[in-house]
Amino acid sequence: MxxxxxxxxxxxxxxxxxxxxxxxxxxxxxxxxxxxxxxxxxxxxxxxxxxxxxxxxxxxxxxxxxxxxxxxxxxxxxxxxxxxxxxxxxxxxxxxxxxxxxxxxxxxxxxxxxxxxxxxxxADASASGPATARTSSLRERPVEPRAAVPAGWTLTASAFNWTPEVVRAERDAAEIEVGIVADGIVSAIELEAGQLWRSFPDPDDAEVDAFRRDLEAVGGSVSIVGASLDDWLSPARRRDDDERLAFLIPQLHAARRVGAAAVRLPIGQAGTPLLRRLVPVLHDLDLVLYEEAQGQQSPQNPATAAAFDAIADIDDPHVRALVDISMLMPSLPPSYLERLRTGGVEEAFLDAVATDWRDPATNGAVIDLLRADRVPAEVRTMFMNLLVRFGRSDAADLRGILPLVGAIHLKFWDLDDEGGRVSQPIRDLAAELAAVGFTGTLCSEWGGHEWLDEDSATMTRAHLALASSALDARARDRV
CATH class of the missing domain: 2.60.40 (Immunoglobulin-like)
Structure with a gap:
């Protein structure tokens, strides 16, 4: 950015x-x-x-x-x-x-x-002029109509997909997010409180109400609010649990006020003591708190397994898990690899991780390259995705925790589906979800805008069409 x-x-x-x-x-x-x-x-x-x-x-x-x-x-x-x-x-x-x-x-x-x-x-140059739509290599590609998804499953889209537009600030953030529904992309959106409301982290009632009115006027609603828990008051001082609770409570009230059914936090960040303190608040507000697992936070990861166990121990329908499909990546996004290549990352390394991303040894290769200071500064932050945001699990690895799951993020990076790179994990997960009688939201979330200069609406429409087809085909095979 x-x-x-x-x-x-x-x-x-x-x-x-x-x-x-x-x-x-x-x-x-x-x-x-x-x-x-x-x-x-x-x-x-x-x-x-x-x-x-x-x-x-x-x-x-x-x-x-x-x-x-x-x-x-x-x-x-x-x-x-x-x-x-x-x-x-x-x-x-x-x-x-x-x-x-x-x-x-x-x-x-x-x-x-x-x-x-x-x-x-x-000095004193004018701004670049009126906002213009981003060019997109996908604009001429026809988007297939969306298939029906199983009953009880709802396709949504994340306002996070529009991060580049929000950051450019050519339009107000609220206008951009209402436009997702007004343009007919979806009728329900996930929003990020820290991107939308100027009054974050203590959202002003009037600002929240105005957004809800505008969204409802175009037939839209909010499914989940992405909340934030700022653990650090400064580089040297961490918030205690009383301060962490006080930081979260206004965001929970804003989520309820905007009409959302749930809020979302990273899995394990709150910790069991704070989760237990939040339960009565969640009951009062009739909200679900989802703890989101993504990338390499698989149930086989000891820290993540402990966080899933904490959700099970609390045993309350107001505290549940959200799974991000970035855990289930058969290979790395070609567009990501190309960006690292143009940024100067070593060709031999890129060939190795492209050929066999699922090999656990690739993690060691990533760490070795970082420790040897052989990652160019221009792409160093992006390179960290290999350690955090990109996972190696199979859908079957999630079976033990799926009864705790009430929402899914259908994370995608680009739309290169060669060999089913994007669609196959969706089909595999859909089969597992159907087997446990899942109901809830499945949200299109684009992470590739970090390196792809594509139009957010075009990318999201195309992904929703691909995802609905994959969900419908595989889930119905198992029902």
Whole structure:
């Protein structure tokens, strides 16, 4: 998401120097305090006196840790400097670290990502003009009509698929998400609270109500709200369970207010003590909390198995599991491999993981390459998908936990279905779900926009058609 962090109109002159508008290079709103070690250089000269404008105040970068303001995904921070700029283009470089408070990098702190953004910008340039649709290589490809899915199964789509559009901020996030239904893609959506509501993480009632009215006006509804649990208040201080509960409660109320039946968290993140404290709240709000397992979080993973056991021990229909089909990848997405190739990852390594992704030894090869510092910086973050987001399980491996499952994410990365790479895991899982009498939602979720510049609506429509056909064919074989 770094492409939109420094846009064409980011650099502006001011009576006392310059301003620079910095977009958030992430997929969810974050605390302003997440911006760490900020430095700015213009034409190779460091700007030593920069400040950030917050609510009419100028705050030194080193003082951001004391701020409780949030950085909404579609907003840009105003950075001020005293350097006077001549007309014409200037090379602007911005370096910082971004603390991600809901993702843990180890036992002692949250994930912290380094960023270095550099562009040639013209001072006081206009924005690029009116929003235009993204070009797509799929636009001319006919989309097959959707097949019927078994009774009790509901196909939905995740608003996460539209992350690139939300980040570009050419339209309001709420307008984009209402448009998913208005354009006839689906009638029910999953939404991400941290992408949609400016008032996140304590969504304002009026903002929530306005979105619900607009969505219902086009015949839409919300199935699940993706909630967030920010475990870290700062890189050095973790929230205790009272603070974690207080962080979650407003999101639960917003989910109920928007009409959702459920909320979603990563599996195991809450922990059993907090889950038990949440149960009476979930009962009062008539919400289900789904803990989502994805990628390499298979039931054979000891930590994930313990989290599934905790759900079973709580034994309450308001706490259930959600399975992401990224656990069941027979091979790696060709588009992903091509992006790593163009990013400079070693050809021999790529050939090996492409040929036999399911071989557990590939995990060791991934780690070896990282430890040897042989992964180019340009694709290092993407490369981590090989350790986290891409799984090697079979549908049969899930049989023991499927009675706990009330929702499915049909994660897809691209639409290259050669050899059934996309459709076969859906068919296999559908057979297992039919065998246990599953009812619930199956949500199209696109993860490939990290490296594919395709139109979100086009990708989602095509995937829903492919998925419905696979679900219908295999599930009915087993019913």
């Amino acid at each position: 770094t492409v939109t962090a420094l846009r064409d109109d980011a650099l502006r002159t001011a009576p006392d120097g310059f301003t620079l508008l910095l977009g958030l290079p992430w997929i969810r709103s974050l605390p302003v305090a997440s911006l760490v070690d900020l430095s700015v250089a213009v034409d190779g000269q460091s700007a030593t006196d920069v400040t950030i404008e917050l609510d009419g105040r100028r705050v030194a970068p080193t003082a951001l840790g004391a701020e409780d303001t949030w950085w909404f995904l579609q907003d840009r921070l105003t950075i001020r400097g005293s350097t006077e700029l001549a007309p014409g283009p200037h090379v602007v470089a911005v370096t910082f670290r971004l603390v991600v408070p809901y993702l843990q990098a180890g036992p002692d702190g949250p994930l912290t990502l380094p960023f270095h953004l550099e562009r040639t910008l013209t």
